[in-house]
Amino acid sequence: MGATFHWFQTALLPAGWARNVRLSVEDGQIASVETRVPTGGSDVRAAIGLPGLPNLHSHAFQRAMAGLTEVRGPEGDSFWTWRELMYRFVGKLSPDDVEAIAALAFAEMLEAGFTRVGEFHYLHHDTDGRPYADIAEMAARIAAAAEATGIGLTLLPVFYAHSGFGGVAPLESQKRFLNDIAGYERLYEAARRAVRGLPDAVVGIAPHSLRAVTEAELAAVTRLDGPIHIHIAEQVKEVDDCLAWSGARPVEWLQDRFYPDRRWCLVHATHMTASERGRLAASGAVAGLCPITEANLGDGVFPAAAYLAEAGVFGVGSDSNVRIDAAEELRLLEYGQRLSERARNVLAPAPGASTGGALYRGALAGGAQALGVSQVGLAVGASADIVTLDAEHPDIAGRVGDEILDAFVFAGGRPIRDVWRAGRQVVADGRHVGRATIVARYRQTLQRLLA
Template sequence: MAANIAPSNNIGSMRPPGARSLPQRASRLRDNARMHTPTASLVTRTARGWALPGIANLHSHAFQRAMAGMAERQTDPADSFWTWRETMYAMAARFDPELVHAVAAQLYVEMLEAGYTTVCEFHYLHHAPDGRPYANADAMSQALLRAARDTGIRITLLPVLYMTGGFDARPLSERQRRFGHEVEAYLRLLDVLRADAGERVRIGCALHSLRAVPPQAMREVIAALPNDSRVHIHIAEQMAEVDECVAVRGARPVQWLLDNADVDARWTLVHATHLDAAEVQGIARSGATVAICTTTEANLGDGLFPLRDYLDAGGRWGVGSDSHISVSPVEELRWLEYGQRLRAQRRNIASSMRSPSVGTTLLQGVLASSADSTGFAVDDRIVLDAEAPILSGAVDADLVDRWIFSGNANVVRDVDVAGVRVVEDGRHRERDAVAARYRRAIQALLG
């Protein structure tokens, strides 16, 4: 990726023959919204409690669950994402497949107990710490798939292409070496994983970021993907990334991506925190989903996504727990709204006269984008405990608001995935065994 690359449409060949025009994509977006947005009440009263659809977690780095709470001491007067990343690299260097499996299984149990029934696993811990592939090149990916099978969660596994250390095409650092792939080896990994996918597994593609994937490599990978493959990418999370992209490519990251790739409903843009008005409109028109990871973005000091402007533009979005300093859809949704209130200095931002309930508006948003972002069209179910004190006196019309904006007690009673009950009376069926393995894994990682 040379420093003199200028913005242009020279990646336009990423668009396959017969690609949809902008009006066609907009029409598909409207069709998707009609197909996936609930038109009736989200809430059903059952003998076990209040039933709601399961929630998709659109962005996860499972191994980072092991370091939650361990990066909260000052290392620099200007601590930021970039200093946090040093702590993350140190933890990442300690993992092998068995430790990944143990930590991921614990995380997936926590997700299921909180009401997440699908996870998009953005996976870049591919090789041994020295960068050499394992004897089975998919060993780390298989550890994640095994954790999903063991716990019963649906998984969209997104192996990450990670090639360069910045927009200037500098090589990966020693600590990044285990993340790296060349295009041919990366596509081979996808082929191996797709051949072994099951009913609750989807294999998609993750481009780590524009700074980590050169334009030519992006073009080759996108051209090689099946038409139904999901594509996820980190983008515009930090202003340093935005500034470097402008300096090297002459365009902001989201602007460059929209100009140079056929971004449509198969794409999920992770974070997209720093957008200008044209980028907000551009993402909305494309039909792509934005994965907003509010608790992680707050923890890292990333900034606030422009939610109200994006909703007004008709944009699609969902939530993810990312680094897992919180594993709760309630907290992601609550703080997505609260961050907007703090910035606007008024209440009830994610609402309108047409959809006056903030909680229902938020929940409908995450449900509407789920199928396109994950590749699953599902009817998983969670049941909230009707006897929980915070839900006393609740009715259909206020149940979702009561759930999201009424304290921190987890009131998820049951969770059914693909018709199988994996959580009953608030406990995952394998909670104790998984937790025991997790404790041993943490001792090994910290020892």
């Protein structure tokens, strides 16, 4: 198959905004980048081109729970009461259900400007807790949904063995998640086989949390290849429980024993001391932030202003998928800081700098690192993951340079027009090309599950 060409009036390149940009794409990758050149007769033309953003943390099946947990219970609601509802819901899901739900979540991610997802995948076994004949049956369904929608996939099979710090026995409601080390190693290898048919898929490792693994288990699973993602310090109760167990806070405990580096993504890391925060920033590990979910669950606010001032690396994810919107994740990240600091444009790096531009570039680089992608952006050798914006959209009209990113993040509309992933068009005029079929299957699935 020969090269295809894309031409933009303006596009965001690694070196900055450029005019009259022409990209050639071969085998799903960007083969050349030219600037200040005229369009060719066969070019795919657009006004504004952006690199697609990575979504570094998702639990796809939870998309089906959106809106189902917003009724106040008899006692104070929290992450922990939400988790009990999630356990009851997850007990019903079949492989077909997971594939249908994931397909909708992935299609919506592409429509929102996310072009790769880190799927933190912990629903492994049948409803009775026994492994399927193929231990990676559920992982294969995630891969099938990625293939159907076209999204890039970093699959993160989760190791989960305990219900509390220090190796506490798991709960009955966690039986679909559980593996021992030998079982997890089989799952990991089977997951690698499951994604072989996908372009540029990555498989990593996801010890669920320090609550769910022992120190020896964590050492064993992190010897496997790939990026390492772990939930940590999301809730105050988690910090208190870790202190009671070990005398150390969760991030502190991990830093003192496992020395996270660029291979690691610490998801949430909401509740840290200044020392923990500084060590995380210096380590090069990624802080995986999920502002919409963190707000929905009442987790707290990550100390982003201080962390970025220390040159910390971050990316964003949609986590529970209660709402899938790349711009809103960035917007809420900044707005949380504004409320905490009682100031504006808190995460802009310097006077005169664009807040939207800083957030977009930071999430692009940090998300790619967390998902095991070495080449990122509209650059030679990178995957052709391209988002185009409608220059006629009211939010974008008249904007130039980083004003476009400020409008994209903060104006609140959805100016995304078309999306290409690995050179394949997956969104046209703001809608996933397979949306009708995906939504029909999802609707049938939910009608049965909620009957």
